[in-house]
Amino acid sequence: MSASLTEPLSGSLAGRPATTGRPAAISDHPREPSVELRAHLRGVGMWTPAFADFDAWLAAGASDISHVSGEPADGDGDPRPPAKLLHPRLRRRTSTLTRAAVTALESATGQGGASLDSVRFVLVSSFGEIEATVELLEQLAEPEGPVSPTKFHNSVHNTATGYMSIASGNHREATAIAGGPHNLAVGLLEALAGLAEVGGDVVLIFAEERLPPPFERSDADPTFAVALHLSSEAADRAQPDQSRSLEIELRLTNATSTTPAPAEAAALAPGVGGVGLPSMVAPLMQLLRGAARVRDGAAHDRVPVPIPLTSGDDPGVESAWLVTLHQLDPRG
């Protein structure tokens, strides 16, 4: 066992530069109400039944995936995500959600250049392993019937991150969260606050399975996974494993005062307070289209691309979090 796997991590920033300038300790002064956290967005991974990766989706016009169903782009007969990281023995037991999340993870870190045994994982999902859960509900309806032990342990919300850590020998922090209509914002907050805490690399994964009967809904998100490789360090494109890395800085701000919310915000589906299911895919697709525009230089006039994160207006929550994407200055 290598020492690095078990080396305890410091809670301070010493030797681990983050792009935020926060103090190392919990200070006794309240922060300014306006908050900005930054990270380098180095890789994007994606899997949907119709698109095998981010580039395939872009090549097809970066269209709305909310109501798209279809065959996988690679069309090898198995419609499920490849999840090559998982040993076939492990993969056989896993769900579409876990495989999609693993596939997106591999794609994101493959682009951004990070070692899978040392990144941290943040998984965001509203309904998690809903297929396995509904199969268990069916089994539980029989009073004396058996309950599959594999389905049971594969129904927990952190199933995908568990398999990711096992498959990659990763002993780092991993979490699985749910934020309802605020899934994007809280996922980014958890991931970026973690970068401010210990630096390094985090892969932030958003994933959902289409709701199976009897819970199917017309306002539900489709099956998908999107992974963002976020780092406290810019990529070094001279390194072979980082040569394909994106050169984008992602800034997360609370837009209470300074930044007017872009018009796109109003177009997003409602989903607050239990009225309808909030869409995670809709704001996520905007974020990915923004990343593609910045990557392709369409934003080379250096106007940052703003993306609202919340679908609908939630009177229960004060801050509207906003992401802006910035092209890194090639002169450094």
Add this chain to the structure above:
Amino acid sequence: MPPGIPISAYSACNGLGQTTAEVLDGLFAGRRGLSIADRSLGVSTWVGAVPGELPPLDAALREYESRQGRICALVTVPLIPAIERAKRRWGAGRVGLILGTSTAGIAESERAWTYQRDHGQLPDTFTLERQHALYATVEIVRRLTGVRGPGYVVSTACSSSGKVFASARRLLAAGIVDAVVVGGVDSLCKLTVRGFANLEVLSPDPCRPFSSERRGINIGEGAALLLLERPGIGVEGIGVELLGVGESSDAHHMTAPHPEGLGARVAMERALRGAGVAPEEVDQINVHGTGTTMNDETESHAIRQLFGRQLVGEDPALSVVATKGYTGHMLGAAGATEAVFVAATIERKQLPASVGAAPLDATLGLSVELERRSRATRRVLSNSLAFGGSNVSVLLGASE
């Protein structure tokens, strides 16, 4: 060493009682909160069920009705005065809400599934977003308290409400919030009871963590909330602070712990390192201590590796306490509940008995506290270890 984050209030309900006072009275009286499982759960075992009728939710929250929701309300309402003070001090938008749950309202989904099988449609009282969804737990507490900062659920099975302390600490350190309501809520359901039964780890008797006669776990339900606030003018803590949190992954197996407790050890090491506390300064551990053969062996191995010298002699420096004999294993609510137990232990300068642990399993090499006794501990770790190899250790300490 970074300063700690004061705890300014807490509440709990579980098999020991509906109120914090009943829960802590039971804990320090050595009274178990376990009972024979209701027949509807379909397994002959013992559980830690919140006793008595649970009061229905207010009219404004009626659409969220569920056992989970009622348990949420039991711990939230008593905390409202303290949360109101925090909202006035920092602004409602600067108070966050991070809750752990593994079950959410799945008990309602079980009934809804059977109903639709028999009637061809879901019951009118069931919606996926208000009964089943993890996030409904946050919405219920948000609506009861008016907290307007970022809110989310951490759901990593049995480590969920230990890991909320790590997320809260990150948001505070990054300046995103000035106070956070953290906690855990889980409710009894067939899925967990029969799921663990099929893994063959349920005890047919009241559970006996760390005993040579242990036969497995009991499932428990309940909730605990704690209010964490940035140290500042006017913040009156209870005298107990969050000093550090360590998280790790076993990277070994979905259900079986690493055979040498590697992940548990790394989580404890990271909690100490992040807080700048040396192992020699730790004087108490609240163990995960589920009562399965494997958990108690591997967790003991991890503790012996890290604290070996503090475990020997007539009066060892490190007190080991196991509390799941009181409540059963509360899964997604276990971490926050045991943080409340640790906070009460530090406040009262008393160690509770590890109920059910006698006769101790001598092969584990830990001198677990068997009787309640007076001891003022100042640096206490509390472990939670979960499916997926997800581990967390929370370090609480007495305020200086």
